[in-house]
Amino acid sequence: MDPRINPFSPGAGSPPPELAGRSPILDHAAISLDRLRNGLHARSMILVGLRGVGKTVVLNRIHMLAQEAGYHAAFIEANERKTLAQLLLPALRQILYTLNLRENVSDKTRRALRVLRSFIGSLGLKAKAGLGDLELELAIDPETGSADSGDFEADLSELLQAVGEAAADRKRAIALCIDEVQYLHEKEFGALIMALHRVSQRRLPLALIAAGLPQVRGLAGRSKSYAERLFEYPEIGPLRPSECEEALQIPVRNQGAAFSREALDEIIQVTQGYPYFLQQWGYEAWNSSAGPIIELADIHRATKLSIRRLDQSFFRVRFDRLTPKEKDYLHALADMGPTAHRSGEIAARLGVKIQSVAPVRDALIRKGMIYSPIYGETAFTVPLFDEFMCRVMPPSRSLPSRPGDRSVSLPAKSLPTPG
Ligand SMILES: Nc1ncnc2c1ncn2[C@@H]1O[C@H](COP(=O)(O)OP(=O)(O)O)[C@@H](O)[C@H]1O
Ligand SMILES: [Mg+2]
Structure with missing residues (x-):
C-alpha cells in the first residue's frame, strides 16, 4: 500500500499512531501530578523497562500531561557524557526565569536564582566548564552560604528546595522528566534522591518522573535505602x-x-x-x-x-559501540540462549575466570547493553539482541553449540545474512 x-x-521516542496498553499508567501519573500540585503526597515515578518497550513515549506523554495540568515541566535526557549538573541546571534556570517573568518580581524566585548561582559557584572547575556561560548569564549575585558547601548532595538538596519554594510561592508546580536515568552516576543519583526526599518531606510542588533501564532499580537502592519508599517503579513491558x-x-x-x-x-x-x-x-x-x-x-x-x-540500525548502532572484548562477552551470552544466565557460566563459556571478565561486564552494564535481573545473573536489555549477535558473529570454535530449541520467533533459516 x-x-x-x-x-x-x-x-x-517516535510517538506511535496508537499508544496501546498504557492508559493505566498515564491515568495514575495524572492523579499523582494533581495531588502534588495540591500539596498532597505523591511518590515520584521511575518507569522501568528494556529498550524499545516505549518508556520515552510514555515519559513524553507525562511531560505533556504535566504541562496541561499547569506545571512548568522540563524534559531532560541523560547520557554517558554529561553530569547531572550539566543536565539539570539549564533546565532549572529556564523554569525560574519563566516563574520570574509571570507577574511582578517574587522574592522566592529571585532567591532561587541566587541559590542556583551559588550552587554553580561551588562546582569544580571541570563541572563549571561544562556549563558554558550559564553562571554569567544568570546576572544575579549568588546567595553566599546557600548550596555552596561543596558537598554536592547537601547543595543539590538546598537548591531544589529553593526552587520548590519559588514554585509554591507562585502557586505553580514543577515537573522534571528525566529519560535514560541509568546513565547518572551513582553519587549523582543518590544526591538527586536525597534532594527529592527533602522536597517531598516539605510537600513542595516539585515532581520527578524518570525512565530508565532495569538497572536503575539497583542503582537507586544502592544510592539510598529509602529510595524504595520514595519512588514507585511502574514496569513498562511488552x-x-x-x-x-x-x-x-x-x-x-x-x-x-x-x-x-x-x-x-x-x-x-x-x-x-x-x-x-x-x-x-x-x-x-x-x-x-x-x-x-x-x-x-x-x-x-x-x-x-x-x-x-x-x-x-536498532541492533547495529549498539553493536558498533562495543569493544572486541565486549563483543565476545555478549556473543557468549547470546550463545547460551535468550534468557538470563549466571555470570559464572558466561565466564566459563569464555574459558576465563569470572573476576577477569567482571570489568567487561560492568562496562556493558554502564553502556546499557546488559543488566542483572537478579543477583549474579546477566541478561540483554535489548529484546532479540541475542539472535542478532549470533547472526552478526560467526559461531566461535571454542564455544559449544547453543543448547536446546531456543528461538521461538525468528527461525535462523529465514534470516538474511547481515550485510
Ligand atoms: N504503547 C505502544 N503501542 C504501540 N507502539 C509503541 C508503544 N510504545 C512505544 N511504541 C513504539 O515503540 C518504539 C520505541 O518506543 P520508545 O519510547 O523509544 O522506547 P524506549 O524508550 O523504551 O526505548 C517507537 O517506535 C514507538 O512508536
Ligand atoms: Mg527511550
Whole structure:
C-alpha cells in the first residue's frame, strides 16, 4: 500500500499512531501530578523497562500531561557524557526565569536564582566548564552560604528546595522528566534522591518522573535505602496480545485497511509484543501489502525486511559501540540462549575466570547493553539482541553449540545474512 500514508512509526521516542496498553499508567501519573500540585503526597515515578518497550513515549506523554495540568515541566535526557549538573541546571534556570517573568518580581524566585548561582559557584572547575556561560548569564549575585558547601548532595538538596519554594510561592508546580536515568552516576543519583526526599518531606510542588533501564532499580537502592519508599517503579513491558492488536489494527483501520486474523497472530508471535518491533513489522507489512487486507504472506515478507532493517540500525548502532572484548562477552551470552544466565557460566563459556571478565561486564552494564535481573545473573536489555549477535558473529570454535530449541520467533533459516 501507499508508503506515503503508512501510519507506523518505528524509531526511538517516535510517538506511535496508537499508544496501546498504557492508559493505566498515564491515568495514575495524572492523579499523582494533581495531588502534588495540591500539596498532597505523591511518590515520584521511575518507569522501568528494556529498550524499545516505549518508556520515552510514555515519559513524553507525562511531560505533556504535566504541562496541561499547569506545571512548568522540563524534559531532560541523560547520557554517558554529561553530569547531572550539566543536565539539570539549564533546565532549572529556564523554569525560574519563566516563574520570574509571570507577574511582578517574587522574592522566592529571585532567591532561587541566587541559590542556583551559588550552587554553580561551588562546582569544580571541570563541572563549571561544562556549563558554558550559564553562571554569567544568570546576572544575579549568588546567595553566599546557600548550596555552596561543596558537598554536592547537601547543595543539590538546598537548591531544589529553593526552587520548590519559588514554585509554591507562585502557586505553580514543577515537573522534571528525566529519560535514560541509568546513565547518572551513582553519587549523582543518590544526591538527586536525597534532594527529592527533602522536597517531598516539605510537600513542595516539585515532581520527578524518570525512565530508565532495569538497572536503575539497583542503582537507586544502592544510592539510598529509602529510595524504595520514595519512588514507585511502574514496569513498562511488552504489550499483551489484545493490546498488540489495538496498536496494529487501529492505525490501519483509520486508513481503510485491515490486518487478517492470521497476519495479526503472526506479528504478535514474532515480535513477542515488543512495541518497537510492532511498529517495525507494521511498517514493513503495510509497504509489502497490496491491500486493503494485510495477509499472512505479507507478514512473512515483512519479517525478512524488518530483521534486515533492525540488523542495520536498532541492533547495529549498539553493536558498533562495543569493544572486541565486549563483543565476545555478549556473543557468549547470546550463545547460551535468550534468557538470563549466571555470570559464572558466561565466564566459563569464555574459558576465563569470572573476576577477569567482571570489568567487561560492568562496562556493558554502564553502556546499557546488559543488566542483572537478579543477583549474579546477566541478561540483554535489548529484546532479540541475542539472535542478532549470533547472526552478526560467526559461531566461535571454542564455544559449544547453543543448547536446546531456543528461538521461538525468528527461525535462523529465514534470516538474511547481515550485510
Ligand atoms: N504503547 C505502544 N503501542 C504501540 N507502539 C509503541 C508503544 N510504545 C512505544 N511504541 C513504539 O515503540 C518504539 C520505541 O518506543 P520508545 O519510547 O523509544 O522506547 P524506549 O524508550 O523504551 O526505548 C517507537 O517506535 C514507538 O512508536
Ligand atoms: Mg527511550
